[in-house]
Amino acid sequence: MAGPQDPRDRGDDLAAVLRASAMQALEATGGGRALMFVRPEPGAGLQLRTAAGFATPEEARTAAEALLPRMSAFSTDGEQTHTEDPAAELGEAGAGGLVLAPLSVQGRHHGVLVLGVPQAPDAQRLGGVTAASSRAAYRLDHEYLSREVERLAGTAHHSAQTAEDKSDEILILSEQLFAQDIQLLQNNERLGKIEKLKNDFIEKMSRELRTPLNSIIEAIISVLAGENDHLSGNAKISLREALDDGTAFLRTLQNILDLWRIKQGELPVEVQDVNYREVVDEAIFSVQDTLGDKAVVIEKIFDEPLPKIRTDLAKVNQVLFLMLDNAAKFTEEGRVLIRSGVRDGNLVCQIEDTGIGICPDDQQFVFDEFYQVDELSSTKYRGSGLGMALVRDLLILLDGSISLTSEVGKGTTITFQVPVQVVG
Numbered sequence: 501m502a503g504p505q506d507p508r509d510r511g512d513d514l515a516a517v518l519r520a521s522a523m524q525a526l527e528a529t530g531g532g533r534a535l536m537f538v539r540p541e542p543g544a545g546l547q548l549r550t551a552a553g554f555a556t557p558e559e560a561r562t563a564a565e566a567l568l569p570r571m572s573a574f575s576t577d578g579e580q581t582h583t584e585d586p587a588a589e590l591g592e593a594g595a596g597g598l599v600l601a602p603l604s605v606q607g608r609h610h611g612v613l614v615l616g617v618p619q620a621p622d623a624q625r626l627g628g629v630t631a632a633s634s635r636a637a638y639r640l641d642h643e644y645l646s647r648e649v650e651r652l653a654g655t656a657h658h659s660a661q662t663a664e665d666k667s668d669e670i671l672i673l674s675e676q677l678f679a680q681d682i683q684l685l686q687n688n689e690r691l692g693k694i695e696k697l698k699n700d701f702i703e704k705m706s707r708e709l710r711t712p713l714n715s716i717i718e719a720i721i722s723v724l725a726g727e728n729d730h731l732s733g734n735a736k737i738s739l740r741e742a743l744d745d746g747t748a749f750l751r752t753l754q755n756i757l758d759l760w761r762i763k764q765g766e767l768p769v770e771v772q773d774v775n776y777r778e779v780v781d782e783a784i785f786s787v788q789d790t791l792g793d794k795a796v797v798i799e800k801i802f803d804e805p806l807p808k809i810r811t812d813l814a815k816v817n818q819v820l821f822l823m824l825d826n827a828a829k830f831t832e833e834g835r836v837l838i839r840s841g842v843r844d845g846n847l848v849c850q851i852e853d854t855g856i857g858i859c860p861d862d863q864q865f866v867f868d869e870f871y872q873v874d875e876l877s878s879t880k881y882r883g884s885g886l887g888m889a890l891v892r893d894l895l896i897l898l899d900g901s902i903s904l905t906s907e908v909g910k911g912t913t914i915t916f917q918v919p920v921q922v923v924g
Contacts (some may be wrong), residue, residue: 514643515550521636522552522613523763525601528628529617531868532592535564537571538603538611538640546571546611553593553869555892556901563589563616571600571612578602580630590616590866599626601633605641629785709753717746721896723771744789755886762893769897773923774813776806776847780838781821796836798824803841810921811847815894822887823851823914831855835912846900847920852913858906866904867892891916 522534533553537546546568551560566589580601587594594616603612613633623630691847722741724736731739761767784798793797827836834854841848858866867888895902901917 507885514639517639518636519550519552521632521639522550524635525599525613525615525629525632526553526721528632529599529615529621529625530619531593532596532618533560533563534617535560535567535614536603536611536636537564537568537614539609542608542644549611553868555864556734556903558901570598571614580626580633582626586621587616592861593864596620601629603633603637603640605637608641608644609779610637610640610644642664652759676723710750713746713750713753717743717750720746747789752886755890759864759886759890762890762897766898769812770814771810771921772813774811774816774920776809776840777802778817779813779817779820780840782817783824784838787824787828790825792832794828795833796828796831797834798828798836798838800838801840803839803843806840806877807842808923809842809847810923812898815898816847816918818895819891819916820849822891823916826887827851827853827855827912827914831911842920842922845919845922846917848915848917850913850915852911854911857908857910857912858904859908863904863906867902 509601518536518538522536526532526534531553534551535548536550538549539546548561548564548679551557551564554560554563567587580599582597582598582599585594587598596617596619599615599621600619601615602609603613605613613629615629683916720739723731724739758767781802784800787798824836824838831853832855833885836854837850837852839850839852892902895916895918898918900916902916904912904914906912
């Protein structure tokens with residue numbers, strides 16, 4: 501059997517497994533918020549270890565502090581339960597109650613996975629939560645057994661009798677640990693095959709959809725840009741509409757692929773010198789099609805002096821475009837104001853619009869994937885509900901943050917900040 505694993509390597513791997521398990525549980529319930537509380541040592545109090553579904557780490561910590569008293573009273577040696585009473589601590593995300601899944605293996609209790617669900621889950625969704633929590637519990641137990649084997653091995657030399665007793669205990673724990681090693685290898689092999697299938701699908705979707713779609717868009721542009729006097733006015737209008745639809749579809753496809761790559765850890769951060777003024781100008785130019793002929797003016801204000809910065813150009817550009825595009829989409833008249841500056845080593849950008857606004861109950865869901873404010877607006881304001889979710893994930897990737905304030909009928913203000921390197 502392999503020698504002891506470096507505890508730092510185990511910790512990094514454990515953190516990844518726990519976060520993946522929390523996200524898997526959210527996918528099973530169809531959304532909401534997830535908090536995982538873990539005991540750092542047997543008998544110790546519960547502590548927040550990871551979270552999923554929150555816009556910022558601060559939101560997760562606030563929710564955890566509010567829920568911790570209820571979790572301390574929950575028996576982690578019990579069975580998975582669903583409390584139908586709304587979880588006020590999670591707002592609308594907990595309207596369907598809480599799902600509490602103990603993280604226990606063979607009588608060893610390591611914590612609890614808490615899910616705030618927007619609506620009561622059925623048996624199939626609860627089964628998905630069980631699978632996710634079991635994965636986390638198994639990995640936590642493996643970590644615990646590894647520590648116990650190392651601890652017992654270090655204390656077995658006190659006396660011959662103690663050494664014999666400890667050796668028996670070490671043997672039992674080592675057998676359990678070895679069995680878990682085999683199970684983890686089998687699980688990783690299965691997960692590897694699943695991930696390969698997913699990656700193959702994403703690559704095929706990218707190739708089979710983006711390539712012909714780009715060809716269609718290029719053909720339409722060629723016709724519209726060429727000698728087209730023989731085309732009727734209605735034909736030209738139809739071609740422009742087809743071009744808009746094709747471009748929007750291509751953008752949605754790219755958003756899906758980017759979200760996937762972020763979740764798989766395959767979207768690296770690439771830092772370079774950035775001319776931020778040019779980034780803003782490019783984003784404004786890119787949303788002109790979204791504005792169309794609406795009576796909306798885009799204005800920009802920079803806090804001076806604006807120093808040169810280093811950050812990930814492509815991701816900051818994408819965040820700005822997605823936020824501006826969203827503001828332009830939901831603003832029928834008035835203005836969209838971009839206010840930017842560098843403060844205390846952070847690029848701070850505020851985008852303020854005079855659009856339709858967002859009601860308080862909906863504001864916490866704006867950054868959720870596929871979320872639409874309501875069905876009627878989703879038909880009037882075309883979109884997939886992925887743009888702001890991608891903004892959130894891109895900012896998390898850049899160690900940034902985002903906040904939102906809004907009033908129905910008066911507009912919305914979204915502020916994000918990203919750590920940057922100031923040059924010179």
